[in-house]
Amino acid sequence: MRNLTDGRAELEVEGATIRQLVANIDAQYPGFAARLLDQDRLRLNVSVAIDGEVAPLGLLETVPPAAEVHFIAAIRGG
Amino acid sequence: MSTQYSVIGTRPIRHDGADKVTGRALYGADVQMAGLLHGFILRSPHAHARILSIDTSKAAAFPGVKAVITTHDFPAVDGNKMVDLGEGDTPLSYARGNVLAGDKVLYRGHAVAAVAAVNAHVAEEAAGLIEVVYEVLPCVLHAVDAMRSGAPLLHEDLRTTELGEATTTISNIAQHIRQSKGDIEAGFALADVIVEREFHTSTVHQGYIEPHNATALWNNDGRISIWCSTQGSFVVRDCTAAILDIPVSQIKVTPMEIGGGFGGKIPVYLEPVAALLSKKTGRPVKIVMPRQAVFEATGPTPGSYMKVKVGAKKDGSIVAAQAYLAFEAGAYPGAMVVPASMTVFAAYDIANALVDGYDVVVNKPSTAAYRAPGAPNAAFAMESVVDELALKLGIDPLDLRLRNAAKEGTRRVDGPRFPRIGCVEVLEAMKNSPHYQSPLGGPNRGRGVAIGFWFNIGLPSSCTLNVCADGNVNLIEGSTDIGGSRASIAMQAAEVLGLAAEEIHPTVVDTDSIGYTGVTGGSRTTFATGWAAYEAAQDVVRQMKERAAKLWDVKPEAVEASGGVYKSNGNSIGFKELAGRIAETGGPVVGRAAVNPRGAGGSFAGSIVDVEIDPETGKTTILRFTCVQDVGRAIHPAYVEGQMQGGSVQGIGWALNEEYFMSPDGRMMNSSFLDYRMPTALDVPMIETIIVEVPNPGHPFGVRGVGEANIVPPQAAIANAMSHATGTRFTRLPMSPPAVMEAIWCQGSSSQPS
Secondary structure (H helix, E strand, O other), rough: OHHOOOOOOOOOOOOHHHHHHHHHHHOOOOOOOHHHOOOOOOOOOOOEEEEOOOOOOOOOOOOOOOOOOEEEEEEOOO | OHHHHHHOOOOOOOOOOOHHHHHHOOHHHHHHOOEEEEEEEEOOOOOOOOEEEEEEEEHHHHHOEEEEEEEHHOOOOOOOEEEEEOOOOOHHHHHHHHHHHOOEEEOOOOOEEEEEEEEHHHHHHHHHOOOOEEEEEEOOHHHHHHOOOOOOOOOOOEEEEEEEEEEEEEEOEEEEEEEEEHHHHHHHHOOOEEEEEEEOOOOOOOOOOOEEEEEEEOOOOOOOEEEEEEOOOOHHHHHHHHOOOHHHHHEEEEEEEEEOOOOOOOOOOOOOHHHHHHHHHHOEEEEEEEEHHHHOOOOOOOOOEEEEEEEEEOOOOOEEEEEEEEEEEEEOOOHHHHHHHOOOOEEEEEEEEEEEEEEEEOOOOOOOOOOOOOHHHHHEEEEHHHHHHHHHOOHHHHHHHHOOOOOOOOOOOOOOEOOOOOHHHHHHHHHHHHOOOOOOOOOOOOEEEEEEEOOOOOOOOEEEEEEEOOOOOEEOOOOOOOOOOHHHHHHHHHHOOOOOOOEEEEEEEEOOOOOOOOOOOOHHHHHHHHHHHHHHHHHHHHHHHHHHHHOOOOOHOOEEEEEEEEEEOOOOHHHHHHOOOOOOOOOOOOOEEEEEOOOOOOEEEEEEEEEEEEOOOOEEEEEEEEEEOOOOOOOOHHHHHHHHHHHHHHHHHHOOOOOOOEOOOOEEEEOOOOOOOOOOOOOOEEEEEEEEEOOOOOOOOOOOOOOOOHHOOOHHHHHHHHHHHOOOHHHHHHOOHHHHHHHHHHEEEEOOOO
């Protein structure tokens, strides 16, 4: 997604939930939300990890203070 | 490690053991019912062709035939709608197109039409009367060829997604992804030694013994019942509902016993077809795939072309790593290149890394998950390069890995930092193992090591516990048991309740009878459904405290429960006795839980292997094989060892023999178990196992999934052993006798001839 964020791999963004966080990034870098979301939920092939842990509630997850958030590919398995 | 538990860590007899060994367990092919019809699917003889016309009239008129269907019998749907497969997604047009082809066939074996008849022989004969006119098109079978400009296009509307952005480029490359950290060029500039190699792996099949099967009854009230062999009954329900454009509540899926899956029994192939045939005939219809169709038309794992480059300092510190991964998706996008890119460097703490991955469609069956999908291919490349690096640096290969091992806090190439993991502990256990400490000896022998990683996933799971008056507990769950999970889940409930494992009676039920439960895959079942059982058992304990409180006229919070004994103010009663009094204290006690847990802990596994190569025939004999794996907490150590042994043997087959032999026109030449050479008990020694327990802090009992990581390192470990035995680096899988002979004849060159 760095092509949406002027090549930046890390951003410092405010947001108490993932939904707020995505909205705030989108305000700064238009198109960011569209890349991640299908209507009002994360795309099925996208997961969000908060402090290294995949968070199952997606946009509805609460973000702790100073948390590290990653948008990663949804992981499969056999 | 398990002394604090009374049930966890023990080895009770599996609950389904008696049925399995006496032949009473019911599999999908055993389904019988009044009026049952039998289905047969006509499949494409061509790897790539346009369907110009289909005439089913002669087949429909054949005596004994009750219905014939093609893709035109499916309802019109929005093909762009995404279908949630439980742990992944795909456009509906692809899911449906793979079940019955639309205007093109994309691989030999692609389903074209289906017949229902009074028996399977009539259905097969009638299918032969269906007249299909094809315009045969050139096919492309390998990723590198398919990526070339001018290659035959499988999908004329497939536009490449480039680093997340849709492009207008129409090609066989569905997507190009990239993962990176640090500065790759600056990293390599720091290296004293750099090793770079190209690797190829063949398409291989999961090789489950039981073929795919499905029986469907489209009832007069519009409800559909399906009995099938699947790793995910709710996925079958949801996917069938999407393809048939009906609500999910109209379908009930009963998962029968399963004769192997390994990821290959997650996709839906037969269920919508059987349902449509049932709708047309008003009778139940059963379809059982012939073995040839299983090979030709169900998910193998991707063949791949990979290039890996790793740089290190003289002291062994890896300073940069780069990978180029091109994976064959088969007919529809979805190659396992994403998890491959996320796992290729997972065992290492490398400051500068770059991975480019390509998901490429080719004229082979649409690929499916296979135990740690994508990771074995990637590990074969990475672990081979690390082995060569160790050789060049003069460092023991395990010491080199330990020097660079990932640990808690290490940032993965895809971004997140690792939580508590057991990579170092696995490597140390390998180094201290009797196997690694033993001498090798003898000519033409080599020893190899490798390590691999696989994520575990969470996903939703549900569990119900019904307390019986005799003090036993019936456990209801929705996870297909493909590896002893009835036992591992029941044992977690037993531990909480203070009962013996045998006093819990687990049953896997249909989709109407339990809350949503994700697939048995991603090493999630003992973790997530086990967690549901843990929570349901806690619910039972809470209710049993209330019942004891009633008996003693105290408040529930005054009752303590430990080891199945409930106490308060000098009163004491055991679970069994209390269960006998539930009727008089309020009626049934039912514990329930539905979870969607976080905290799935990843697992590392290592392989140590000794081989001997016959220089006359090229045959490789596995002399000794040890699997070391961090399992978090071994709930049932015997089944954990079984998973480790099973994954190792499948890795051995992948390394030495298994491959799809494809003719130039896309025909699989070895589509039987006679010709598709899987290892048997006669081909391998007893696989030694070393269980490492680094408890997962994200699970009440510390569980990590154990079903997948063990298949990741064997291919590379065997390649490394064979390289040491011959002095020639092996870069293609499988390393079958002809490939070994070619390598021996070409000895002296720096790489295996292509």
